[in-house]
Amino acid sequence: MNIITLLKADHKEVSELFKKLLKSRTTPSKESVFSKIYEALTIHAEFEEKVFYPAVRKSAKTKDLVMESYVEHDLIKTLLSDIKDIPSKDEIWKAKVTVLEEIIKHHVQEEEQDLFIKSKRILDKEQLKVMGEEYLNFKKDQGNSKN
Numbered sequence: 001m002n003i004i005t006l007l008k009a010d011h012k013e014v015s016e017l018f019k020k021l022l023k024s025r026t027t028p029s030k031e032s033v034f035s036k037i038y039e040a041l042t043i044h045a046e047f048e049e050k051v052f053y054p055a056v057r058k059s060a061k062t063k064d065l066v067m068e069s070y071v072e073h074d075l076i077k078t079l080l081s082d083i084k085d086i087p088s089k090d091e092i093w094k095a096k097v098t099v100l101e102e103i104i105k106h107h108v109q110e111e112e113q114d115l116f117i118k119s120k121r122i123l124d125k126e127q128l129k130v131m132g133e134e135y136l137n138f139k140k141d142q143g144n145s146k147n
């Protein structure tokens with residue numbers, strides 16, 4: 001499957017999880033939804049950083065966008081690890097979750113409406129498909145190493 005289709009599916013999944021998280025009322029439910037977000041974003045970001053971004057950053061069309069994406073990922077990861085360490089009943093917890101959701105919304109919009117469109121002009125269909133297979137295997141390995 002095409003890597004861009006897979007990355008977009010993750011974006012959608014994470015956005016649904018955020019809706020669920022902000023509606024969650026109990027600590028166990030908040031913690032379980034947050035850990036799903038944490039895991040999904042960690043795997044997604046790692047693949048983008050190690051495989052997808054390096055494959056498209058060489059073009060002058062995408063170089064700046066990719067550099068910005070790395071910086072946005074750093075912000076996202078900092079917030080993820082902050083939130084992991086804060087009790088969900090703490091006032092700052094909801095503020096951090098809300099800001100994280102906002103940064104992700106912005107980041108996803110830039111990827112989907114700009115970087116991914118340009119990437120389709122840099123990589124051909126076969127390359128996108130091969131990278132998609134690689135991502136599915138990467139996800140499988142991450143899942144296995146947890147058990």
Ligand SMILES: [Fe+2]
Nearest residue numbers: 007044048111
């Ligand atoms: Fe992404």
Ligand SMILES: [Fe+2]
Nearest residue numbers: 048069107111
């Ligand atoms: Fe990203």
